[in-house]
Amino acid sequence: MSPQLVVCGTDTDVGKTVLSALLVLGLGARYWKPVQCGLDGGGDSVRVRRMLGLSAAEAEARILPEAYRYTHPVSPHWAAELEERPLDPDRLTLPGGDGPLVVETAGGLLVPLRRDLLQIEQIRRWGLPVLLVARSGLGTLNHTLLSVEALRRRQIPLLGLVLNGPPHADNPGTLATLTDAPVLACLPPLPELTARALAIAWQGSGLADGLARSLGQ
Secondary structure (H helix, E strand, C coil), X not given: CCCEEEEEECCCCCCHHHHHHHHHHHHCCEEECCEEECCHHHCHHHHHHHHHCCCHHHHHHHEECCCEEECCCCCHHHHXXXXXXXXXXXXXXXXXXXXXXXXXXXXXXXXEEECCEEHHHHHHHHCCCEEEEEECCCCHHHHXXXXXXXXXXXXXXXXXXXXXXXXXXXXXXXXXXXXXXXEEEEECCCCCCCHHHXXXXXXXXXXXXXXXXXXXX
């Protein structure tokens, strides 16, 4: 598979970066986080590199530089204002090059990149399908249904859902029924965030087969 896709979450800290690293490993993809807010630990690009155990040369080829790196761990629009570095949408043009590409957003779909630009509007400009990651447990139904509704109102293709966290007896089936979207994987907490653990998760999750079906490959 050579898909180019956007990983977006239904909320903050739902597992976007771990899922992105999993996809980068499994698909042999490049990774791009266009807007990084908060540089604790170096940011998500550094986290992906560390999880995958990439060398400096490998990281240079596969971890693309952010368009914007803001120090403040807040919404992009506010971080840009606090740091007096306004975000220019023209700098968010998709990077060139062939092969798989995983784009990780900053937060959820309706996060404002500027006071006049929501993230979902930028996703629509890219024209890429979305893989939506959500929590597995309590609260995920409302967040996920609202996110799916927002995507469909704007006619943005949805590849499917990935639920992250401890297994839940009902939520996967309920979400599949109510959204009419496939739940491509349910990812339990990993024992460690290493390339080996991610490889085992990729092989056991069924995500590769689910993506292939969603992409018609």
